Amino acid sequence: METGVRIVGNLAVQLVxxxxxxxxxxxxxxxxxxxxRGEFFSLLGPSGCGKTTTLRLIAGLxxxxxxxxxxxxxxxxxxxxxxxxxxxxxxNYALFPHMTVSENISFGLRMxxxxxxxxxxxxxxxLDLVRLRGTGDRLPRQLSGGQQQRVALxxxxxxxxxxxxxxxPLSNLDAKLRKEMQLELRALQRRLGITAVYVTHDQExxxxxxxxxxxxxxxxxxxxxxPNDIYRRPANRFVAEFIGRxxxxxxxxxxxxxxxxYRTEHGAVFAVPRSLFQLADSQETLHLVLRPESxxxxxxxxxREGGIRTRGRILQAIYSGSVTSYELxxxxxxxxxAEEQNTLGTSRHREGDEVEVYVDPAAISGALGD
Amino acid sequence: MAVxxxxxxxxxxxxxxxxxxxxxxxxLWSFAGLVFAFLFAPILIIFLTSFTASRxxxxxxxxxxxxxxxxxxxxxxxxxxxxxxxxxSIWFSTNLGVMASVISTIxxxxxxxxxxxFVFRGKEVFQNLFMLPLIFPSLxxxxxxxxxxxxxxxxxxxxxxxxxxxxVTLPFVILSVGASLRVYEExxxxxxxxxxxxxxxxxxxxxxxxxxxxxxAGAIFALLTSFTNFTVSFFLxxxxxxxxxxxIYELILNGNxxxxxxxxxxxxxxxxxxxxxxxxxxxxxxxxxxxxx
Numbered sequence: 289m290e291t292g293v294r295i296v297g298n299l300a301v302q303l304v305x306x307x308x309x310x311x312x313x314x315x316x317x318x319x320x321x322x323x324x325r326g327e328f329f330s331l332l333g334p335s336g337c338g339k340t341t342t343l344r345l346i347a348g349l350x351x352x353x354x355x356x357x358x359x360x361x362x363x364x365x366x367x368x369x370x371x372x373x374x375x376x377x378x379x380n381y382a383l384f385p386h387m388t389v390s391e392n393i394s395f396g397l398r399m400x401x402x403x404x405x406x407x408x409x410x411x412x413x414x415l416d417l418v419r420l421r422g423t424g425d426r427l428p429r430q431l432s433g434g435q436q437q438r439v440a441l442x443x444x445x446x447x448x449x450x451x452x453x454x455x456x457p458l459s460n461l462d463a464k465l466r467k468e469m470q471l472e473l474r475a476l477q478r479r480l481g482i483t484a485v486y487v488t489h490d491q492e493x494x495x496x497x498x499x500x501x502x503x504x505x506x507x508x509x510x511x512x513x514x515p516n517d518i519y520r521r522p523a524n525r526f527v528a529e530f531i532g533r534x535x536x537x538x539x540x541x542x543x544x545x546x547x548x549x550y551r552t553e554h555g556a557v558f559a560v561p562r563s564l565f566q567l568a569d570s571q572e573t574l575h576l577v578l579r580p581e582s583x584x585x586x587x588x589x590x591x592r593e594g595g596i597r598t599r600g601r602i603l604q605a606i607y608s609g610s611v612t613s614y615e616l617x618x619x620x621x622x623x624x625x626a627e628e629q630n631t632l633g634t635s636r637h638r639e640g641d642e643v644e645v646y647v648d649p650a651a652i653s654g655a656l657g658d
Numbered sequence: 659m660a661v662x663x664x665x666x667x668x669x670x671x672x673x674x675x676x677x678x679x680x681x682x683x684x685x686l687w688s689f690a691g692l693v694f695a696f697l698f699a700p701i702l703i704i705f706l707t708s709f710t711a712s713r714x715x716x717x718x719x720x721x722x723x724x725x726x727x728x729x730x731x732x733x734x735x736x737x738x739x740x741x742x743x744x745x746x747s748i749w750f751s752t753n754l755g756v757m758a759s760v761i762s763t764i765x766x767x768x769x770x771x772x773x774x775x776f777v778f779r780g781k782e783v784f785q786n787l788f789m790l791p792l793i794f795p796s797l798x799x800x801x802x803x804x805x806x807x808x809x810x811x812x813x814x815x816x817x818x819x820x821x822x823x824x825x826v827t828l829p830f831v832i833l834s835v836g837a838s839l840r841v842y843e844e845x846x847x848x849x850x851x852x853x854x855x856x857x858x859x860x861x862x863x864x865x866x867x868x869x870x871x872x873x874x875a876g877a878i879f880a881l882l883t884s885f886t887n888f889t890v891s892f893f894l895x896x897x898x899x900x901x902x903x904x905x906i907y908e909l910i911l912n913g914n915x916x917x918x919x920x921x922x923x924x925x926x927x928x929x930x931x932x933x934x935x936x937x938x939x940x941x942x943x944x945x946x947x948x949x950x951x
Contacts, residue, residue, distance in 0.1 A: 349848050369851040382849040385842070386867045395863070396853030447853060 299361065300325045300451050300483035301346060306355035308341050315341040317507035318355070323451070323485055328477055330486045330494040333504035334530070339487045342504070343453050346485060348372050360450050370399070375444030376453040380460060381436045383428040389415075389439050390424035396447040414446045417476065434465050441473070451483045458493065470496050491531045495519065503527050519579075525657030528577045535578040535624050536655070541570050548594075550576060556620025561594040561649040568656060575655045580613060582651035583626035585636070585643040594649040600624065602641045612636075618645050701926065708919035715914040726920040733917065744921075747905040754816075754901060755884040758823035763877040765824075766831025771865070773832070774839040789833075791826045799825060800893035807894075815896050822890040827883045831876035838872025839865075878936070882929070 301323040308316040316338045323329040331339035344350040346357055348369035356365045364372050375396075384392050390411050397407040415421050418438040428436055437457060444452055458466045458473075474497050477484050488494050494501050495515040502512040503526075511523035522528035528536060539552035541564055550560040560576070568574040578596075591597065600618035612635040614626045624645070628636060637643060703717055711721030733744040772778075773785055791799060800822065807818050846868070850860040866873075888903040895904050902925070909915060 347848075347852060349851070368856075369848070370854050370856050372852075373854070374852055376849065376852040378845045378849060380843060380845070382843060382845040384846060384850070384864060395850070395855075399850075399854035399859060443849075443853065453852075 298325055299323070300327065300359070301329075301485060302356075302358040302361075303342070303346070304356040304358070306342070306345055306357065307353050308338075308345055308350060309353050314338075314507045316345060316352075319504075319507070319509055320355075321502055321509060321512060323483060324499075325483055326481045327499045328474065328484045328486065328497055330488060330498040330501045331504055332488055332491060332494040332501050332530075335489055337504040338507040339489075339504050340455055341507075343455055343485060343487045346451070347374055347376055347453055373447070373450050374453055375447060375449035375451075377437075377440045377444050377455065377457040379456045381428075381440040381457075383436055383439055383443075385428055388425050388427055389420065389431070392428065392439055393443045393446050396443060400447055410446055414442045417445075418442045433461055434469065437461065437469060441476075445476075445480065445482065449482070451485060452477070454484060454486045456488055457486075459488075459490070466493075473497065495531070503530065521653050522577060522655050525575050525655045528575065528655045533580050533625065533627075535576075535580065535583065537576040537578070537622065538573065539576065540572055540574055541565060541568060543570060550574075552620065552622055554621055556598075556618070556622050558596045558598065559594060560596065560652055564652070564654050567654045573656075573658060575657065577653045577655050578624070578647055579651065580625045580627035582647055583624055584646045584648075585614065585616075585626055585628060587644065587646040591646055592649055596645070596647040596652065598645050600643055600645045602637050602639050602643060605635055605637060605639050607635050616643070616645065704919050704922045707916060708923045710916050710919075712916070715916050715919060726916045729917045730920040730924060743900065744905060747900050747902045750899050751885050751902040754819060754823060755881045757820055758827050758884040759877050759880040761820070761824050762827040762831045762880045763873060766828050766876055766880075767835050767869075767873055769828075770832045770835035770839060771861075774836060789829050792829045796826060796887070796889035800890040803890070804893040815894075816899065819891065819894045819899075819901075822894045823884045823887060826887060826890055827880035830879040830883060831873075834876035834879060835869055835872045838869040838875075842868050874936075878932070 299322050301321075303319055303321050306316055306319045307314060319338075319342060331342055333339045341350060345352050346359075348357075348364065348367065352365065356363055358364065359372060359374070384395065387395065393411045393414060394407050397410060402410070411424070412421075415424060418441055420435060420438050420442065423431065423435065423439075428439065431439065437460075440457070454473075458469050461469060470493060486494075486497060495518075498515055500512065500514050501518055503510045503518065503523075505526050511518060511527050513521075518527065519531055522531060525536065528534050537550075537552050539550055541560070542549050542551055542557075543565075548560050548562045548565065550558050550564070552558075564574070585600075585602075598618045598620075600616040602614050602616050603623075604615040606613050606615075607630075610630055612628055612630055614628070614637065616624050616626060618624055626645070630636075707715055707717055707719050708726055709722050709724070710716060710719035711723040711725065712719070730744075734748075736742070736745055769784075769788060773781065803818065803822050803825070807813060812818070813821065847860050847864055850864045855863065885901075886903060887901070888907065891901045891904050892907070895901055900908070906918060906921065909918060
């Protein structure tokens with residue numbers, strides 16, 4: 289998949305054909321991936337796609353049926369969890385309810401035989417780091433959800449693990465706190481230079497946090513790339529629909545003389561960039577992927593060759609402050625969703641308006657799949 | 659005016675609902691009252707009877723006196739008279755109960771943990787086997803153990819009795835510990851492992867403290883079950899050493915002596931005493947309730 293020589297010493301986690309079956313079904317099906325040192329790597333997918341099982345296989349909390357797990361180059365497939373030197377943050381925090389915050393955090397240090405005075409220093413430092421100074425003597429149940437989350441994080445990073453594993457750690461927090469914690473988590477991970485493998489079903493969270501994302505579906509990795517690539521060039525229809533909002537148009541490509549055109553299943557025809565032929569041959573089903581924000585209405589400035597140009601009528605305009613999203617019907621009966629920033633604070637168009645519709649060639653991509 | 663109508667609205671709505679609730683409430687309270695009456699009436703009757711002045715157990719009691727408590731104290735002090743061996747029986751039952759409870763608790767914790775944690779061949783069979791004494795008539799257990807022990811001449815008399823008591827008390831510990839194991843999430847143990855704790859360290863530092871309330875509850879139930887067990891003891895005990903229930907039974911065979919009422923009150927007081935001490939030491943709510951939160 290990737291070209292060039294990769295320096296082995298640069299790999300934090302390496303999964304080789306990792307497989308885990310429950311009964312007959314493969315929860316994780318021959319997954320191979322590489323996580324670089326210091327990278328924030330996300331496993332993203334709907335529930336039941338195998339992302340949490342993959343994480344548990346890295347942690348050693350589940351045993352693979354086939355394949356290997358390597359951490360910093362060492363094969364740890366047969367090494368028990370407690371000797372893998374990993375840190376893990378669980379979805380419901382899994383704090384020890386009978387221990388204080390300090391005892392929770394120092395537990396890992398005790399198990400790793402760190403001296404008492406050094407342990408005390410490290411606990412104090414990490415409490416500062418997660419902004420929990422002064423809560424050391426409290427019990428977990430006396431803390432708020434966000435604070436418990438930070439204790440769980442502190443407990444995992446204080447042992448200076450080779451890799452930090454996070455299993456949907458923010459999913460129990462309310463939306464506002466979740467956003468704050470995302471930024472905090474990202475900043476902390478960068479500052480410590482720690483390798484993080486992050487499991488989430490929240491595509492926005494994955495896009496915000498990650499250096500790279502692996503999208504999983506039915507136990508396999510569908511696409512593994514940086515957030516930008518995944519958003520702009522989804523590998524298939526599943527990824528396109530899973531990430532962000534999207535106009536998916538079903539149809540196929542045709543070559544008409546010097547120009548490439550796309551014919552929708554309902555018979556509408558657009559000029560499209562030639563580059564789409566790299567994805568599919570003529571007659572083959574190809575979905576056009578158009579993000580709502582790249583569908584321009586009454587475009588200003590110059591229009592480039594190879595972009596989609598058509599006319600449409602606005603069926604619905606939904607105003608939400610900074611953005612208005614429009615539902616429109618374009619020539620050929622096709623429905624499209626467009627999104628426009630309201631630079632003046634109000635919508636530019638109203639329901640019923642006739643508008644010119646344009647999509648820049650650079651914003652057009654295609655995805656295979658029925 | 660507007661305010662007045664606003665106020666009348668919710669009142670009108672609350673009215674009928676509250677009346678319905680009252681009917682249901684009265685029914686519920688009456689039912690609960692009946693249940694409590696049936697549960698506590700015998701205890702109350704025994705309590706009242708223990709103060710009788712007559713020579714037989716009668717209800718309502720005739721007169722008021724403390725003579726039967728006096729007799730009880732005499733019997734406990736092994737004064738020569740009609741009731742030899744009471745003090746010895748109480749001491750014997752206490753020893754038996756504590757030993758049975760300790761053995762059941764240790765093996766019960768291990769069994770419950772194994773059932774909770776591991777998947778192994780025949781797990782269901784073992785689980786049901788351990789629970790059998792709860793369903794099986796104790797009579798069958800008592801007779802079965804007696805026949806087996808005498809047929810093969812196994813163990814001395816005290817060990818026989820102890821084994822019998824462990825068999826009937828073990829299910830209580832397994833149930834109680836099993837319930838407390840189910841209360842907390844498995845990932846707490848997994849968290850300990852990711853932090854470098856091996857299986858033994860995880861059990862010692864994490865699991866054991868979390869299930870302590872369940873262990874204590876199981877141990878107490880085991881102790882009380884052993885102390886009050888009649889059927890198994892009946893088949894396995896011999897003259898020399900008699901658990902308290904057998905001692906009481908033999909006394910009843912000789913007529914209904916009101917000293918039994920006094921003894922019952924004494925035993926109830928002891929049980930309450932144990933509970934009060936436990937409440938002081940660890941808090942009874944932690945034993946019977948869920949752990950932690």
